[in-house]
Amino acid sequence: MSGRCYDLIVIGAGIIGASCADAAAAEGLRVAMVEPGPIGGGATAAAMGHLVAMDDDPAELALARYSLQQWESFAELPEAEFSRCGTLWVARNEAEARVIPTRIARLAAADVEAHAIDAQNLYELEPSLAPGLHGGLLVPREAVVYPPRMARYLVQRAQSHGAVLFAGRTAKQLGRGTATLDDGTQLSGPVLVATGCALPALLPQLPMRARKGHLVITERYPDVLHHQLLELGYADSAHGDADSSVAFNVQPRPTGQILIGSSREFSATDAAVSPAMVQRMLARAFEFMPVLRDLQALRTWTGFRPTTPDGRPYLGAVPGEAEQWVAAGHEGLGVTTALGSAGLMLDLILGRTPAIDPAPYAPSRAVI
């Protein structure tokens, strides 16, 4: 029972836990990782892997900016499958396009390059879009990655720096600087909980809801789609509180396959594919891109986004506990903000001044 002393015990090896473990091991900390399932097998595996700066919340934008800078160091890494397709936000009409100057200004303030696109330019960039659209907003430097493979890479890199992986093990109980695993193993050291939707099992005082999503992937159709496309109303779906919503959100994979999203549901708790929801999601996609109707889908799956009441992740000390930290609740932006979250967590854990203001993410804001 003794002798298992670590400088940091990271619970959960999704993209968030993997990023934290990697960052900690790179700092020379003795790191343990605990993961009951496959590496990156939860929300990470279900995710689209779009690296995107959402600018409607200044705190979320600051975290995204900080994180996106770090993602650049993986742009050439084969395991990341990094593809700089850019993001093209599509406006159907003048009313939707009205937000574009504001968004460009907010992104520019965060050093994110973005341009307004007129209708002619829109169809030059994406000839398969439905006729009659108004224009858009192009964010040319944004990219997509393959999240579960990236999580595995980060875990392996942490291991190469001495981190120990307790694979197939579940953390059952946390104490003051201890974690007890399901096989009775006791680990001692500060604990960082990065278990996403499973957070309530260990930290029930921090509210977390699972927001279900569906994705469809097609066969390979190179040349149909070139940019990650989203409707400009996407943030209304993503950050609204409706019980269920869909938004046009499609992505060209480097293989030529097309990922089609997105849906959001709070009340759906089972992981089964809902044909009605898929139909609604695809109908939305076909409105913007009718050519998608003619393509063959290969697979449809679901995933659950770990969602906090205010949509911001919990990053910081667990309130009222010593030597317990939490990094969870990134909802649909966990891949984008994983690396920045890890940087912020390490600064907090090591008592350094963080690169960005940690206050908006302080878990104390949400304690039940």
Place this chain on the structure above:
Amino acid sequence: MTGHRMNVIHVDGQRVEVPAGASVAAAIAQVTILFRRSVTGEARAPLCGMGVCFECRVTIDGVAHVRSCMTPVLHGMQVQTDAGAAP
């Protein structure tokens, strides 16, 4: 082949004559065994012949990813395999 009506289709531009009722896969096999290339560029050919393995997919009359083993020939079909595509 007396008694069988013959259909003419084109596979990668090559004229192929097969009995009515034959599958497109059977017609392609007269021209090439390379039906498609995998995502990493490997040559692929039908394995199951019954619509399960998806290794026989080709482009038929402009529609990509059609399972040739499940598709009966129709006179005048234009079939495109990956045989001419670079690996």
